[in-house]
Amino acid sequence: MKKHQKLGKGSYCTLYFSGSADGLSVPDEAIAIIDRHVVVGEDWEKVRGGRTLQARRKGWYKGRA
Numbered sequence: 001m002k003k004h005q006k007l008g009k010g011s012y013c014t015l016y017f018s019g020s021a022d023g024l025s026v027p028d029e030a031i032a033i034i035d036r037h038v039v040v041g042e043d044w045e046k047v048r049g050g051r052t053l054q055a056r057r058k059g060w061y062k063g064r065a
Contacts, residue, residue: 004039010047011037 003009012034019030038044 004041007039010039010042013037 014032015035016033017030018032019027021027036047038047
């Protein structure tokens with residue numbers, strides 16, 4: 001992540017997370033909404049594309065490209 005002189009570095013913030021399982025087991029499915037704060041000097045398409053590609057490879061992302 002690039003750093004801006006006044007805004008600092010870009011950041012992530014989890015806005016919503018949902019998943020359920022029995023006891024201490026790992027859920028079969030979970031939903032997460034994560035906000036990515038992009039600062040001046042960062043390439044939005046590169047930020048978006050990189051995270052989407054990682055999620056697709058793991059089978060997590062089924063939304064729009």
